[in-house]
Amino acid sequence: MSLNHQLASALWMSASPDLAAAIGKVPFFSGLNDKQLKAMASTGRVRTYTPESKIVEEGTIGVGFYLVLDGRAEVRKGAKLLATLSKGQFFGEMALIDREPRSADVVAVQPTTCFVLSVFQFDNLIRDDPKIVMSMLTEVVRRLRKAQSSSVS
Ligand code: CMP
Numbered sequence: 001m002s003l004n005h006q007l008a009s010a011l012w013m014s015a016s017p018d019l020a021a022a023i024g025k026v027p028f029f030s031g032l033n034d035k036q037l038k039a040m041a042s043t044g045r046v047r048t049y050t051p052e053s054k055i056v057e058e059g060t061i062g063v064g065f066y067l068v069l070d071g072r073a074e075v076r077k078g079a080k081l082l083a084t085l086s087k088g089q090f091f092g093e094m095a096l097i098d099r100e101p102r103s104a105d106v107v108a109v110q111p112t113t114c115f116v117l118s119v120f121q122f123d124n125l126i127r128d129d130p131k132i133v134m135s136m137l138t139e140v141v142r143r144l145r146k147a148q149s150s151s152v153s
Contacts, residue, residue, distance in 0.1 A: 019046065023115060026067060026088050031131040043121045049073075049108035055091075056106040062095025065122040071112025077104045083143065084109075093136060096122050 020041040023029050032040065046069070049055055055066060055073060067090045075082040075091065082104055085091055095102045096119050117125065126133050 022069060026069065028067060028088060028090060028135055044115050044117045047114050047116050049112045049114070051108055051110055053108045054105055055108055055114065056102050058103065058105045059101045062092060062102050063119055064092055065096055065117045066090060066092045066114040069113045069115050071108060071110040073106050073108050073112050075104050075106050082147070090136070090139070093140070
């Protein structure tokens, strides 16, 4: 069964083994064991977005952490395109970590499926698993380096 089919079925089944398996294929969660994956699948939700939907809006209060399972989304600040995110990449962590407003818009540019954790689930995830924190930190540092190199005029 393809990842898309697994996700489509998972939309109808909370905490399904299909969703746990789909999440386990995402590198970000690959360090989790079966029990942790099932727990994760049972707490999060799968959401789909049509092209041009604003998934996250700059300046608003953050209530979700998003992992792209399929599709593509752009991180935009005003007219500036900061990044393009696709399968396996995450967004929405900044506002949940520092409790400041969303730093940018994130807009679907294709039909996009995300696995979404609430702020409470996100707090539990990062409190319980240092490997996930390290994986997230490594990606955030990569994004910072990229932003530094592109901001030099
Ligand atoms: P948050 O501020 O919660 O909401 C907008 C999200 O866009 C932010 O979290 C990050 O996940 C993401 N984001 C912001 N700036 C960048 C960037 N320069 N590169 C990649 N992603 C970004």
